Amino acid sequence: MPEFRETTLSNGLRVAAEIDGRGYSAAFGYFVRAGSRDEVDRESGLSHFLEHMMFKGTQRRSAADVNRELDELGGQSNAYTSEEQTVYYATVLPKFQDRLIDLLTDMLSPTLDADEFATERQVILEEIAKYEDQPPFGAFERAMEVHFGPRGLGRRILGTTESIKTMEASTMRDYFHRRYRPENIVLAASGNIDFDALVAQVEQLTETWSQRPTVATPATDSPDTVPDGISLERRIAIPDAQQAYMVGISPGPCSTSDDRYAARALGSIMGDEGGSRLFWELIDSGRAEVATLWPHEFMNEGAWFTYMVCAPKDAKSNCRLMNDIIQGTIDKGIKPEELKQTLSKATAGAIMQSERPSNRLFGIGSRWLTCGEYLSTDDALDCLRSITVEDVENAAKKYLATDVTEIVAVADNSASTT
Amino acid sequence: MPWLRTAALSLNLHAGVHREPSHLGGLSGMVCEMIQRGAGQYSSRDLVAAQDNLGIDRNSGVSTAFVSFGAAMPSESLEAAISIYADIARNPHLPQEQLDDARMMAVQELRAMEDEPTHRVMRRLRELHYGERLGRSNYGTETGIQDITQEDVRDFYQNNYHATGGILSVAGKVDAAQVIEWAEAAFGDWRTGNLEDLPSPAGVCKYEHFESASSQTHIGFAFDAVPYSHSEYFKLRAGMGILSDGMSSRLFDRVREKRGLCYTVTASCHSLKNGGGVFGYAGTTPERAQETLDVTLHEIENLLDDLESSELERWKVRIESGLIMEQESSASRASSMASDFYQLGRPMTTVELENLIESLTLDDIRDYWSANPPKDYRIVTLGPNPLTIPESSESTAV
DSSP: OOEEEEEEOTTSOEEEEEEOTTOSOEEEEEEESOOGGGOOGGGTTHHHHHHHHTTSBBSSOBHHHHHHHHHHTOSEEEEEEOSSOEEEEEEEOGGGHHHHHHHHHHHTSBOOOHHHHHHHHHHHHHHHHHHHTSTTTTHHHHHHHHHHOSSGGGSOTTOOHHHHHTOOHHHHHHHHHHHOOGGGEEEEEEESOOHHHHHHHHHHHTGGGGGSOOOOOOOOOOTTSOOTTOOOOSEEEETTOSSEEEEEEEEOOOTTOTTHHHHHHHHHHHHOTTSSHHIIIIITTTSOSEEEEEEEEOSSOEEEEEEEEEOGGGHHHHHHHHHHHHHHHHHHOOOHHHHHHHHHHHHHHHHHHTTOHHHHHHHHHHHHHHHSOOOOHHHHHHHHHTOOHHHHHHHIIIIITSOOEEEEEEETTOOOOO | OTTOSEEEEEEEESOOGGGSOGGGTTHHHHHHHHTTSOBTTBOHHHHHHHHHHTTOEEEEEEOSSOEEEEEEEEGGGHHHHHHHHHHHHHSBOOOGGGHHHHHHHHHHHHHHHHTOHHHHHHHHHHHHHHOTTTTOOTTOOHHHHHHOOHHHHHHHHHHHOSSTTOEEEEEESOOHHHHHHHHHHHHTTOOOOOOOOOOOOOOOOEEEEEEOOOSSEEEEEEEEEOOTTSTTHHHHHHHHHHHHSSTTSHHIIIIIITTOOOSEEEEEEEEETTEEEEEEEEEEOGGGHHHHHHHHHHHHHTTTTTOOHHHHHHHHHHHHHHHHHGGGOHHHHHHHHHHHHHHHSSOOOHHHHHHHHHHOOHHHHHHHHHHSOOOSOEEEEEESSOOOOOTTSEEEEO
């Protein structure tokens, strides 16, 4: 059985690890409380831009050194930014633990070189342009902006073309010092790792992190304004789009809510690809390409998404059908065999996921960062087994019966509305 | 793989896209869908319930040569899973009343792909590279899908779903002797049939541009290369690793990191049994698209100029780490074995592959790339304006 160990270093940095000496690999990740919800308007997109800059050199390494060394250690490494955190991670063979930790830890003290900053700005602008061309053409970002408002949880992760073009390196430096403080960071590890060596090495490497200058929290933006480059229109016109893309958003359980397992089971019964209420009515029949729903948990709030993709001419009738299925579930509940099927699937999924340390890492790190809590695979399986039909029906009444904010991305000339 | 808790299977039958009549593009995919709409004792819904209750994480789809079914699960479900997949392959109901539903599903997928500029570029590039028949899309054509009849579905099933040349691979926490017994019981008395060789590659060196008011110009390019089964393949692959595997690879470093020209730039090997190619993609805003194409092709053509052994060593560590970590996934191992079995006629062991990778030298890369320099590009772009392309490619706008 894997063993869980954790500690807090003298500078406040927390370390959490699920150790299994039988693993072929070891996964490590720095989880930082720095996401788009922590930004103000003039910082929009900074968490993500900063994530890119972490690969751009330190006092000890040039940008090319960082990328070269990551490759020399084999395995898989990358980083991502969400509304609530930025994560830097890698999975390597256990023999590379020391070298990888030295590198990842060093990366978290970037020089933020001005030339590299200017070049990387172009890459970010390309990333924004790339997503503008891809379905569903920003409909999820728009849904978050309208539902939560364009700040806080509703602030888009990549920022806008306007905010990135005008971003200054000094703003990034201040943001870095504000968010990348040891008490805001968890180092998580899973698989075949040497925990004691890990703690000793990181204690020494991060000794100076507590001396980072303190920076004043910036003034909040006026809620009466809309940030540059943001629109709150609920219809997004896309030239030449063949399909209509419809996103709905309403409140859901947060990451500490007792309802969250029942809500996930409800999402699976209603929206799973390959066998769920929406699948059989809308996908299996060829009415829609996508018809699904799911809860998304944030730290202290939650969202419930619905998503449908179909021909513009069928959008109205399909949305009506989807709403009927949702209302039918609220009114009449679910069948015991539906819950059994969903839980069998979820149980097998958890077991399969547990085989790769790289899969376990994200749950361990995020949970420890946001809740200071550890859930083993067996704990998660126990939570699944304890879900009752009544729990799921209560979740349906609580979360599905609320007002939904709807966003449509569709060709300019299309007549479809929902 | 006794250290795992799971098992996985990969079932591959010679019922892929190349067996479709040319006027019925999409037929192989429709048949793959139809055989899963009820089989043996199971209705369409029963089948899904049975698979879910066994905890089977599954996928299915068609490629040029094959229809493939992948399933990963807790190991105790394997015997039942093999039996269910035997029913799907051998005893499908092919319910006529569901044909139009399956047809609409195929049309939905095809339309969704039309909204993906990257997919449009790469789909057309594949046709240019391999020719109409070998390079045709897995998603078919709208007219092909509309014209498919119940009889077409039955005929395609009858002619192409049989044991001959089929590959079932299993990996994970299993007893091999027992798996063979289960497979024998499930598939041992299945009928045989005829196999047809893949058509020969018939690519043309050409440039095509799709005009679109997109935010980026999407650039796809391809050139000839040896397939996986060729004795020189890993010399090609090592060169491609130096070009495009990892964050210190040349395309990532010199196109993205040093110049900031794009977010995505990538190139990789693709293999069919009788032909192969290198396929690449870069997406960039229109004003920088020409420079992106020029720099990318320059890097590919000048791979040999300043080769360093450290580049080869980094690629080796990446591949070897990947091979070791593959031991953590039954699904990944089952799929590699099936692919080896088809391409080479036998699965390669991890040790054999490690030795082969370890033995590669810079001279091997120089030999292959000097004898087979990239040329005769097939290039497809999508964006507001066409690009100027290398002289050897004939240009058309569509």
